[in-house]
Amino acid sequence: QVQLVESGGGLVEPGGSLRLSCVASGFTFSTYAMSWYRQAPGKEREMVANIIGNSRFTNYADSVEGRFTISRDNAKNTVYLQMNDLKPEDTAVYYCNTQTIYWGQGTQVTVSS
Numbered sequence: 001q002v003q004l005v006e007s008g009g010g011l012v013e014p015g016g017s018l019r020l021s022c023v024a025s026g027f028t029f030s031t032y033a034m035s036w037y038r039q040a041p042g043k044e045r046e047m048v049a050n051i052i053g054n055s056r057f058t059n060y061a062d063s064v065e066g067r068f069t070i071s072r073d074n075a076k077n078t079v080y081l082q083m084n085d086l087k088p089e090d091t092a093v094y095y096c097n098t099q100t101i102y103w104g105q106g107t108q109v110t111v112s113s
Contacts, residue, residue, distance in 0.1 A: 002026040009107030020081040022096030030074040038092035
């Protein structure tokens, strides 16, 4: 079955960086788009970034454009989210998603001094 396992979250000060990873299994990874979403306390889950199978096209939420970079390594069945210049409003649980219906367990990112 499809499994998505995120890692890389943690506590970071404003202006810092983190790299999230999501290892996928149970499907042909290279043929599917992958997405990162996030959900802050009391807010709806929102799309952060997505990338198609061959990495030629990426899309970002306006709030992270220029600070976050999504990438993938099809040989490792892994999608990454490099997050730079983090702000307190980036604090959320970050989820990996594929094919709309499959989600990982999430990884907590907290940006605080």
